[in-house]
Amino acid sequence: MHIRDLSTLALIIDAAAFDSNLATMASALPGAALRPHVKAHKCTSLAAAQAGIGHRSFTCATPREVVGMAAAGLGTDLLLANETIDPTRLTVLAAAQDLAAITIAVDSVETLAAARTAGIRRVLIDVNVGLPRCGCAPADAGRLADQARTAGIEVRGVMGYEGHLMMVADRAEKQAKVDAAMALLLAAHADVGGEIVSAGGTGTYDLHTVGTDAVTEIQAGSYALMDTQYSTLGLPFAPACFVVGTIISVGSKHAVADVGLKSLGMDHGNPALAVRTSLNDEGTPADVWFCSDEHITFGTSAGVSVGGRVFVTPAHIDPTMAMHDTAWVGRGDEVVDRWPIDLRGW
């Protein structure tokens, strides 16, 4: 099938850009130095490609992602880098421990107690390194680890996500801030012990020294498909995911395609758009005026007509993937594969 034959809207992955992104990252952070984050794509077929290039340990954000990865045979080393105290979901996670190696994050006596009650065997201490979200205070990490070990639970180490630093523009400033955040994490690790010190994301993947007495792995996810926000950072990863639409109406100054905000993560603002028919051509960028539920209105340019195609680049890839049930994989003009986005939900 050709890309021009896809019914729209349709989410498409550019296989060439995707392969390049995976190779670039695997060169910088080979094997276990990267623990790819599944929340960025929610797709076991895509995760299988990441495993194929050498990354066998994965980061997940939801119980559903962990259980789905385990069922897909990708359970060598799954980390739920998130807290839950839901007994139903913890019980499902505990049952999946017979299929896969599962570690979950805890940051409080309550989350530890819930994990223990459900029969979770391995945890990691989530440490707050500056982002106001989950994570215990660094000084509390050692005590929580002791409590876990007393309860018979293996403590594999620490994690600390410096999410507040991903978009810092100045590289020297960003490096200094990442170093300061990691000093907090390493101090906590000295109290906690264990073989894992997990941190980082696509925006800081090259600002960590991965190794002994340092961060042992990076949790990047967005690098594989990218989005317009991460593209502002000048990283060596190319946009590899688009929502393909059809122009359904053309006015005197604007045109409308059938790609609306129900198919696009909007928390980082409007997407980018180009009038474009295949992955081979660059297309012609157009100004996005606004997105509605089912429409994107953009400024017209020469060559815009009803039935033409647009490629929309999401501003934020993670929620965009979560809105689609299928990712088509394209190479040039051809559709070469169809990947179910099979880890949606909670």
Place this chain on the structure above:
Amino acid sequence: MHIRDLSTLALIIDAAAFDSNLATMASALPGAALRPHVKAHKCTSLAAAQAGIGHRSFTCATPREVVGMAAAGLGTDLLLANETIDPTRLTVLAAAQDLAAITIAVDSVETLAAARTAGIRRVLIDVNVGLPRCGCAPADAGRLADQARTAGIEVRGVMGYEGHLMMVADRAEKQAKVDAAMALLLAAHADVGGEIVSAGGTGTYDLHTVGTDAVTEIQAGSYALMDTQYSTLGLPFAPACFVVGTIISVGSKHAVADVGLKSLGMDHGNPALAVRTSLNDEGTPADVWFCSDEHITFGTSAGVSVGGRVFVTPAHIDPTMAMHDTAWVGRGDEVVDRWPIDLRGW
């Protein structure tokens, strides 16, 4: 089951508020004067409640919604108030005409030709009344209707959505602008003919005179469940939909619940949040700091602890519903029903 027993996150509809919203609207716009918009909820069970109170004609935004409503036995009079030229989806719509009465919007010779090729039997002319989106120029509507009739297609009338006026704050200004937009639509209708003049939305539902020689029906959808944006207008509809979450982490100044932006339409900004355990209590509002993929961070107040519950009110209901596969229906403390959100996708 009690609401406190729901695994979170969970989308819940407050049955009392929902029933009240439906009754209020049915009193203002009874029966066929309202053509409820299915895009606001994507749920045939909810649509069945709208049919039960007397509205038997529905507005849809996607072919999937039309076909799903027809399959659910809700096909008395379905309007696809949107353009498509996709031959696959038009063919599916055409086949559904044997199950249901289906009318689709056209606004150009191209969309009309595509409808004709697929075997669509009834259309309505979509007229641009000021919103820069779909719709032909008012002066072109009559010619397009003539072309449709020449092709053997029934033309049922016109529609024109004044979406750019929904949030105008001053009521007199809004009335004047709605009147001007409807003058354009009625002029087009004089050229087109047919029994339908369809317009409006929740933000303008009470600014139209519905009747002969005027708008014949209003396409409101958000009124049934509401959201924080529409709640700013002082309409007689109450928030009836929440995403229930659990507090999973508490810091010194902030707390975190497991309701993230993958479960919330974010195009209208952050949601509202209250620390709250049931539909019976008002709860305690808290300041939302920011939303991440799987988390909402909010300012702490007294009584916030790990395991507590929050109710999150979406800023925009339509995309929120599209992110969930299940709507729980609650009354007070009890979960009384479970509605599949079965019209997702395109």
